[in-house]
Amino acid sequence: MKKIFGILIGCTFLFSVSSVGAQQAGKAIVERECGKCHGLSKVTKANKDDAAWEKTLDRMIKKGANVAPGEKDAALKYLRTLNR
Numbered sequence: 052m053k054k055i056f057g058i059l060i061g062c063t064f065l066f067s068v069s070s071v072g073a074q075q076a077g078k079a080i081v082e083r084e085c086g087k088c089h090g091l092s093k094v095t096k097a098n099k100d101d102a103a104w105e106k107t108l109d110r111m112i113k114k115g116a117n118v119a120p121g122e123k124d125a126a127l128k129y130l131r132t133l134n135r
């Protein structure tokens with residue numbers, strides 16, 4: 052029983068650490084790319100839900116934001132923390 056608890060707590064810990072890690076990586080990507088053409092405040096003040104962020108990110112990539120396919124998930128994770 053103790054062992055199972057340990058494994059559960061370990062998994063929860065790892066999961067939350069990797070999720071926070073992706074969010075921080077995403078923040079770095081957004082800060083690198085999304086303040087190039089307009090201020091970052093355009094991003095932080097936007098009022099979007101999850102689906103809208105995905106659309107916006109794709110739109111900005113088409114315009115010229117240099118977000119690699121492998122960076123999109125992390126960037127979205129961070130952008131979604133800005134949801135209201």
Ligand code: HEC
Pocket residue numbers: 081084085086087088089093094097107108111112114115116117118130
């Ligand atoms: C190549 C230039 C460029 C880059 C890089 C760029 N944007 Fe934009 N963005 C624009 C322009 C131009 C507009 C205003 C016209 C429009 O909305 O299409 C805009 C508007 C916006 C808006 C307000 C309009 C809306 O759809 O809500 C948001 C939010 C936004 N950008 C987010 C981002 C994010 C997030 C990134 C980084 C992934 C980013 N932008 C990178 C050019 C850029």
